[in-house]
Amino acid sequence: MSATAPAHPLTDEGAARAFLADFRSLSGIGATPGGGVDRQAGTVADGQARHWFRGLVEGHGFDVRYDRVGNQFALLELVPGAPYIAVGSHLDSQPLGGRFDGAYGVLAAAHAGIRLAARPAERSVDQTKAHEAGADDAGAAAGAPRFNIAVVNWFNEEGCRFKPSMMGSSVFTGKLTAEQALATADPRGVTVREALAAIGTVGDFSLDVAAYVEIHIEQGRSLEDDGLAIGLVESTWGANKYEFVVHGEQAHTGATLIADRSDALLGASALVVAAREVADRFTDDEHMVITSCGEFTVFPNSPVVVASRVNLLVDVRSTDPDVLAAADAELHRRIADIERSAGVRIERGAEHNWASKAYDAAGMRLAADAADALGLGHGVVRTLAGHDSTNLKDIVPTIMLFVPSVEGISHNEKELTRDGDMLAGVDLLTELLGRVINGEFVRS
């Protein structure tokens, strides 16, 4: 289809203004001076965002329910007794996180639901238009819904206060038990159970869903570089994540000779440097390797003490499974070298491995058709980051969409997606979700 004005009459200026007003209001919850948000999972600010969200969707006729681990479901029953399509993301954030990551997707899903809820009254208009235009693909969209909508705010996607990340969707998809999640403690010893009880957003609801749709900011720069409005996520990267503990011997920095030291900080620092060297060495024109260390904690971390221990997280990711395996093996060779040269012991603790996995191909085609129908430029992308959809796609047909991030900046107060890009994403999500609930993706 050629680029045309948005096909749906509700995607008008009023709907756009309503979305942007709600987004600004949401961005004020846990706002930081630098223009970001701090709404770590289970904090007061996370609770405020959850209650704010409840107020929004209840005002539009949704019913709000919580499951045992605080996943928040906003239910819109269009067809009594029909199965549900889930659509959502997460409202929690990193400390000093951006205001778009996750929050955009939850709010876009809610607004798509609100627009679709208002649609039945317009259906006759649509059908008339479609008939007049003789457009084949408008037919299904104009049909009666066969599914209900559950807008989901997954608990603790970020995993900064309580590990692991994607906690709520991991429990929902059976990868983690509710008991494991609830017993997880933050660094101060507060458990998920206690934190959820404190903010009062927990229940015993459960729901089966027939499919899942998520829209999220890209957190990379490929869409912006290519001038595209929409990314159709084809697959996740393969990733190996490790928790390492570097063991040294606590000593006096002033009095202990170099030869007598077993410095855990030196060993851990060498490991961080080695991980970057591995990424540089294994990245070429065909394949990319990315290594990261996002958490690095020194004990006892006193000014005049040689560190006895450093805990650090290292991850290795690649677009190609063979390259990932080779890079991982090289990293482990270098770790053995560091143990010898720095005189430390490096223990490998918990480990998580994700093979590169594809999203549903039919879902990608349906999303491409919907984008074409709205005249939105789109391209195929992969996601380096994990998302709740990474979990959901393993149990139900799942579609994952990206909108552009300015300069790819993310997990940063300066994270930015322009208003026009956000609105295009809401339009597409509305169009796509309308087709999904009408049975164009999965059968009821």
Added chain:
Amino acid sequence: MSATAPAHPLTDEGAARAFLADFRSLSGIGATPGGGVDRQAGTVADGQARHWFRGLVEGHGFDVRYDRVGNQFALLELVPGAPYIAVGSHLDSQPLGGRFDGAYGVLAAAHAGIRLAARPAERSVDQTKAHEAGADDAGAAAGAPRFNIAVVNWFNEEGCRFKPSMMGSSVFTGKLTAEQALATADPRGVTVREALAAIGTVGDFSLDVAAYVEIHIEQGRSLEDDGLAIGLVESTWGANKYEFVVHGEQAHTGATLIADRSDALLGASALVVAAREVADRFTDDEHMVITSCGEFTVFPNSPVVVASRVNLLVDVRSTDPDVLAAADAELHRRIADIERSAGVRIERGAEHNWASKAYDAAGMRLAADAADALGLGHGVVRTLAGHDSTNLKDIVPTIMLFVPSVEGISHNEKELTRDGDMLAGVDLLTELLGRVINGEFVRS
């Protein structure tokens, strides 16, 4: 002199047992499961140790006073109105510190004072013995005291909770104002003023002292390696201490490509590795360079966030001022390289430089004579670590003594000085302090 039994009759088994019993009792305060202590400055455990110490010395006739920054003075007035000789160390510790560091010196000083306070009654015996032996050097020790004794427990020598280290002795010697010290906050925002008020060990006492003597564990292995009981400290090493801030750009570890990263943790890790390489390169048969990083704090330190900032402390020490300058220049060249290669900015904050400084030569000779009188093997050493005596020596004649540390292990729960070595140190300190208060070091 040849090795003989201790010359002083009070240095008997009863006095030795009393010292070891008190040392065991003191070691129980803030004791850690691994055999060390955690008595960080101004904590409840530090307060307990201070009150315990007050009880001990008051029981032996000392008067206890505190100055504005919590330095604890146990006054023994032997000669009404005469000036004071200070002798002491510190009772505060590192987190998971050893039980000897500082605590040994304070307790040894108290026991030396207790033994000397008991001496007048024995003086006639001593003089008789000295006369019979015809020993010249026993004469002065047997004379009447010309000074009083102040056993001092300096506040916050370790500097782990409140920076800088050697805080109490820095205020006492005019290197830091009392107001600066009292306003210093720990990482939770508690000030020294508040911490001292909470443990109730603060006052408005002030004292001029005529000389200072300190005994401390070596925290190195040279005495043990050389089979010596006593180290006579000749000088401190020269040291440059820097606070660096490595600035990067916060980003998503999963989604941000390597080329788009400015990773503060990578830059800081490269700096730790470079500092060690500088120490290795500039150490040869003649000179030694030691570099250390004892504190390293990552922001925001979340599992999936590329660090925006790392604060770290780096110090460079050498026995030789020219080697120190050359090593320091090389470290700064490498820092400029790291800024370029890691794409970070490295800011140098506060800086402290200490030139290598000598202790009083006459004091070293007096201590050597006293050790000879007791038949204790001794040697000349330098101190890599800072001590309260490092401050005191800049304003009054100062003598610094070391006793051996097993394997040089320090700032570690496994820190150990054997009972025999502790007792030999108390014997020597008693002998030496007796000579000092009799006017053999400074004139009254």
